[in-house]
Amino acid sequence: MWNEVRGLRDDVDYGTPPSNGEPVTLTVDGVEVTVPEGSSVMLAATKADRAVPKLCATDMLEAFGSCRVCLVEIEGQRGYPASCTTLVAPGMIVRTQSDRLAKLRKGVMELYLSDFPESEIPDGWSEFHRTLEEIGINGHRYGNGRNHFDLPVDDSNPYFLFDPAKCIVCSRCVRACAEVQGTFALTIQGRAFESKVAASQDEPFMESECVSCGACVQACPSHALVEKSLFPGGYERAEPT
């Protein structure tokens, strides 16, 4: 009902939560769109049918700005601001596509791919895979570098498992546990490349403060957190071809 009132669709992920405020009109790729003050450029772009590729944004969570995929060009502004963390302003002129943006997005996705199990790319159907298709990249030039492929799967919980090899450290699970569920069982432990999702004091999910609500599983865009019921014969990472 609230989506209807706001002119938003239930089956679309606008990237950032809706807000209430005075109407603001801006232009996205030449298309005029009006959204309430306090909306993100990402929400406006999605409403204008000019959705920007994204990974760490989802409209049940506050914007985070970490994946750097949703970058856009805004007239009068230097650089490439993230559309999820940039608020709309009256008369703003936004470009969601350009050669430079295409190159940047490919550059970012290529870095993600360099730390994602290659065998899991071809048949994947997660949001991460859809974004790879949208941006048009499925391989990388970084060879066999440092990675997280050897981290063990945590399948302590009867309903879902966590495979750190497929984690893209977008923090959607951490934010869902905090903002949606309010349990605060998850955190990002460590710094830099060592950053990893940890439950409570880096314990198996089942022993942590996790209450098995599934918000993190719903939020995860790469199927690192995934329901066990999707793997009737047991979970196994795809074999390298």
Added chain:
Amino acid sequence: MANSINVFVPRETSAVSLGANEIGDRILSLAVNNKTDITLIRNGSWGMCWLEPLIEVEVNGERIAYGPICIEDVADLFKADFLKGGDHKLKLGKVSDIPYLKNQDRWTFKRCGLIDPVSIHDYCSNGGFDGFTVATKMSTAKIIEEIKKSGLRGRGGAGFPTGIKWQTVANASGDQKYIACNADEGDSGTFSDRMLMEGDPFCLIEGMMIAGLAVGANRGYIYLRSEYPLTREIFSEALNSAKDAGWLGKNIQGTGFEFEIDLHIGAGSYVCGEETAMLESLEGKAGIIRYRPPLPAIEGLFGKPTVVNNVITLASVPDILIKGGDNYATFGIDRSRGTLAFQLAGNIKRGGLVEKAFGITLRELIEDFGGGTATGRDIRAVQIGGPLGAYFPENLLDTPLDYEAFAELEGIIGHGGVVVFDDSVDMAAQARFAMEFCAIESCGKCTPCRIGSVRGIEVIDRIVANKNRDENLKLLEELCDTMVDGSLCAMGGMTPFPVRSAIKHFPEDFIHPPGAKN
């Protein structure tokens, strides 16, 4: 005490690391043996690191210096009657006559080395708190006007106009505002924040109070890096002295103004020198970058309007109030007004703190003040502005030190750290180090920095090992683009600066690496 001789031995990290504490103890015990009455005063450092430990004796109202002293020299000094200014091979004469110091423009560091840092009496006898007193009689608009007129820009590295920042916070609405001082000083080869806090801590306190008056903040926080334990000791003593003397707390000196300062210690993270990560850490959270906008000036510490300023920026303020913003602006060139406390480090003969008006050239700094390399070999590269700064080759040394002149050459002035390398440096290894530093210090939030820096190391390794060198050079260039344009903050965003400068100015080290076997 009548006839007690004042002997000054610095209590400052570099001097102490060279034995200043032991020297002070030895001087005291030998004086006791000789039944000579001396008063040992632990002053700050004058910033001439190659002369440390530099001790002074007050003789007929003048201070005569000796240095660099080691513990074995002390007995000799007594034999040479140094307490009466006797001749000795390490006698330097009056510190103020030493060209290195004499040729500086000491605006911010005027009391460093001169006074006992934790003595309120010394501070007040040398212009201390005069700036605050002047400011209490001005409107907030007038204080900010003086700062704007001075042209003071953030000395932490970003160079943002301080007056505009204060204006933004003054205009912001909020029931509580804060002054947050960034004393994380993580850049390689930098030590000006440390020296100021160890040598003239009340100056920073006064600067924060004036900022509080200007924007309507009654509370300040200082974020001091954990790697500065002696600074913490000295500054804590200074805070207590200030409180005891009524210069901090409620109704300061009857002005009705209230100000309290909390000293908070970091935990070994370079990225906590970035203002938003610093604020997160001050709030007790992990030092992770916040996206901007909103600016900390509007939504900062605990969500309140906050002035975030570097130590030197704030310490430059009291004299701007005393002498006027116009006076400060007479120093410097173009849009780089005032002075910067440059720090000469690395392979340098005379390393130390050189406060000079903007406009001096790199060469004048490194050769006239610094005396060239410590090894005596040719200068090959100079990194200015910290680990995210570009490397300049010898033929760029005549560039004037000015924010915009450096930006035009794809370099930065940053916090003023100048690290010198001689011709034995391997610039491909330095480029690799830039990526390695980023990989270690990254907060981990954004992909271009967290993963990009790790890949940067690996790609440079392949280039140096001649594995698909041309393709990897191209890949490195594209990776640099992704990091510059995609990163959430300057950690990832500026790591490509030293890398690109190394490739541009020293390409031979990537093709024929000094240590490689091909």
